[in-house]
Amino acid sequence: MSAARTWAVTLRIVRQFRRDPRTLVLLFAVPIVVILLVGYLLRTSSGGIKLGFVEETGGAAAPALGALGQTLSEAGVTSYHLSRAEAEEQVEGGELDGAIIVSPADQGAAISILLEGSNPQRSKAILRIARQVSLVLSTSSALPQALPEESDLSVTYYYGGPDFDTIDFQAPPLIGFFAFFFVFLLTTVSFLRERTAGTLERLMVTPTTRAELVLGYVAGFGIFAVLQAMVILLVTVFVLQVEYAGNLALVLLLVVAVTVGAANLGIFLSTFARTELQAVQFIPIVIVPQGLLSGVIWSIDTFPRWLQGVAHVLPLTYSNEALRDVMIRGRGLLDEGVGLNFLALVGFAAFFVVIASMTLRRQVG
Amino acid sequence: MGPAVSVEGLSKRFGRVEALHDVSFTVAPGQTYGLLGPGGCGKTTLIRLLLGVLRPSAGRAVVLGRPVPSPATAAVIGYMPQLPALYLELTARENVSFFASLYGVHSRRAVDETLALVELADRADSPVSTFSGGMRQRVSLACALVHRPRLLLLDEPTVGIDPRLRVAFWTYFQRLNDEGVTIILSSHVMDEAERCRRLILLRDGRLLAEGSPAELRSQAATSTLEEAFLAFAGNGT
Numbered sequence: 001m002s003a004a005r006t007w008a009v010t011l012r013i014v015r016q017f018r019r020d021p022r023t024l025v026l027l028f029a030v031p032i033v034v035i036l037l038v039g040y041l042l043r044t045s046s047g048g049i050k051l052g053f054v055e056e057t058g059g060a061a062a063p064a065l066g067a068l069g070q071t072l073s074e075a076g077v078t079s080y081h082l083s084r085a086e087a088e089e090q091v092e093g094g095e096l097d098g099a100i101i102v103s104p105a106d107q108g109a110a111i112s113i114l115l116e117g118s119n120p121q122r123s124k125a126i127l128r129i130a131r132q133v134s135l136v137l138s139t140s141s142a143l144p145q146a147l148p149e150e151s152d153l154s155v156t157y158y159y160g161g162p163d164f165d166t167i168d169f170q171a172p173p174l175i176g177f178f179a180f181f182f183v184f185l186l187t188t189v190s191f192l193r194e195r196t197a198g199t200l201e202r203l204m205v206t207p208t209t210r211a212e213l214v215l216g217y218v219a220g221f222g223i224f225a226v227l228q229a230m231v232i233l234l235v236t237v238f239v240l241q242v243e244y245a246g247n248l249a250l251v252l253l254l255v256v257a258v259t260v261g262a263a264n265l266g267i268f269l270s271t272f273a274r275t276e277l278q279a280v281q282f283i284p285i286v287i288v289p290q291g292l293l294s295g296v297i298w299s300i301d302t303f304p305r306w307l308q309g310v311a312h313v314l315p316l317t318y319s320n321e322a323l324r325d326v327m328i329r330g331r332g333l334l335d336e337g338v339g340l341n342f343l344a345l346v347g348f349a350a351f352f353v354v355i356a357s358m359t360l361r362r363q364v365g
Numbered sequence: 366m367g368p369a370v371s372v373e374g375l376s377k378r379f380g381r382v383e384a385l386h387d388v389s390f391t392v393a394p395g396q397t398y399g400l401l402g403p404g405g406c407g408k409t410t411l412i413r414l415l416l417g418v419l420r421p422s423a424g425r426a427v428v429l430g431r432p433v434p435s436p437a438t439a440a441v442i443g444y445m446p447q448l449p450a451l452y453l454e455l456t457a458r459e460n461v462s463f464f465a466s467l468y469g470v471h472s473r474r475a476v477d478e479t480l481a482l483v484e485l486a487d488r489a490d491s492p493v494s495t496f497s498g499g500m501r502q503r504v505s506l507a508c509a510l511v512h513r514p515r516l517l518l519l520d521e522p523t524v525g526i527d528p529r530l531r532v533a534f535w536t537y538f539q540r541l542n543d544e545g546v547t548i549i550l551s552s553h554v555m556d557e558a559e560r561c562r563r564l565i566l567l568r569d570g571r572l573l574a575e576g577s578p579a580e581l582r583s584q585a586a587t588s589t590l591e592e593a594f595l596a597f598a599g600n601g602t
Contacts, residue, residue, distance in 0.1 A: 002469070004469070005469075008463055008466035008467055011463075012452065012455070012459070012463050015455055015459060016452060019454040019455070019492065020454060197451070198446045198448050198450030199450045199451065199452060201418055201450065202444065202508070203467065204418060205416045205417070205439060205442065206439060206464065206467040206468055207440045207467070207469070208467050
């Protein structure tokens with residue numbers, strides 16, 4: 001085992017990166033743009049609803065609706081007061097997402113709802129608002145205030161907090177996901193190039209051992225994966241202002257574990273591709289299922305049983321849980337969840353190292 | 366001193382195709398041997414068997430006193446593949462010093478000298494992607510030479526190189542021979558083969574004849590190597 005040879009391989013990869021500005025952009029700019037977009041979209045998804053109120057009770061429900069409109073505008077819902085005919089026309093024409101009609105009934109008021117209906121998320125939000133309206137009106141002649149204020153309820157947050165958004169929940173896994181994605185893609189392609197250009201054969205006839213080669217590769221790509229993770233972390237914490245309770249060194253340690261696995265899986269799979277196009281075809285096989293099933297977006301415990309089983313053979317499942325534990329819950333390596341998930345990542349990495357080494361035998365055929 | 370390379374009954378099958386059939390020869394140290402034959406005759410297979418990247422189906426090869434493959438000999442063999450296997454994004458110097466460090470050579474002077482030898486000192490810091498085919502071939506040769514190997518295995522080293530530089534290569538090969546370096550190179554160019562000390566004629570994976578260019582010509586009673594090759598090939602079938 002020669003550190004000099006390992007370092008030579010690492011240095012070569014770093015130099016190749018430096019000469020390749022497109023890859024650098026891919027590595028650093030793309031995750032930043034994606035994470036900013038996800039953050040922006042998740043924070044604004046509830047907003048933008050246009051809702052009409054039709055009040056036909058001759059003013060009896062007006063104070064309650066006025067107070068509710070105030071609350072709604074804070075949540076990004078714009079409300080309008082109009083006549084039933086206007087509401088029907090505008091909902092059908094798509095200018096409004098829906099309208100809530102309050103009409104007189106035997107006891108108090110009756111509520112009917114018009115929905116534009118093509119966007120199920122908005123429809124559901126309007127139905128929720130309508131339930132609040134009915135709640136307010138049924139209890140309300142005496143209660144002008146729309147809803148019990150949150151501050152009236154006693155809430156205890158164990159982790160996160162009242163300002164915690166979906167993005168706070170989803171940013172930690174994205175760090176692991178991007179590290180895995182880029183390191184996997186870049187090692188697969190660059191190893192494929194080594195094979196097709198003949199440089200791999202040239203390397204294998206030097207005294208370089210498989211271990212030195214694999215270690216050099218892992219270190220070369222690991223440097224960039226760690227830099228990428230730090231950049232993503234800075235953006236999420238300082239630009240997106242995501243809550244962050246964790247220990248930076250531990251986050252980077254998890255990223256390194258993910259990187260070792262991803263680089264070696266890439267080396268292994270590069271054997272099965274003849275062209276770069278074929279290498280890119282591994283993305284839907286390796287990356288997309290992990291993006292969907294590893295709990296980046298949807299929690300694994302909501303999956304049907306068999307899909308949970310699938311999720312548990314994906315390395316990113318473990319890195320996602322560990323990164324959430326560290327970054328949101330501020331847990332350490334010795335806490336049970338983090339420790340076991342880290343061990344699982346190490347196990348995956350070791351397995352991928354073994355199968356990658358098998359494809360790097362000096363002698364073939 | 367024993368032979369630099371000795372090969373006994375070496376055969377290699379790829380599935381149903383026999384790329385090399387029962388080839389035996391020895392190579393004396395400090396000489397240049399030419400593997401001569403048309404494309405697909407088994408030259409590259411033979412070189413890769415000597416390197417140990419292929420495992421023979423039968424027979425054995427001993428290189429520098431050790432059976433192939435041997436980690437100990439890897440450090441003293443230089444290999445130049447047929448296609449210039451280089452990192453195109455890197456400069457000539459970075460390519461050469463990369464292979465140098467894999468062979469445990471860390472001196473900047475060794476790299477500079479090797480680059481000067483292949484007449485690339487003035488372009489040493491340009492990326493190889495900007496080089497012509499012949500220049501890439503020279504960088505590739507430099508990568509095979511930089512650690513001063515005792516045995517050089519060169520697969521078609523002079524393809525795409527202009528005549529002036531080809532002469533320079535041959536002069537340099539002679540100098541390496543004088544220093545005791547053994548060279549085995551493959552070629553399909555007959556006039557180039559005249560410059561080798563000894564030749565191994567291959568066709569369809571079989572050894573047709575072995576000897577110095579003059580011996581081969583007189584054995585076949587022909588005036589050129591090309592005619593000699595055809596005469597041997599005719600006898601073989």
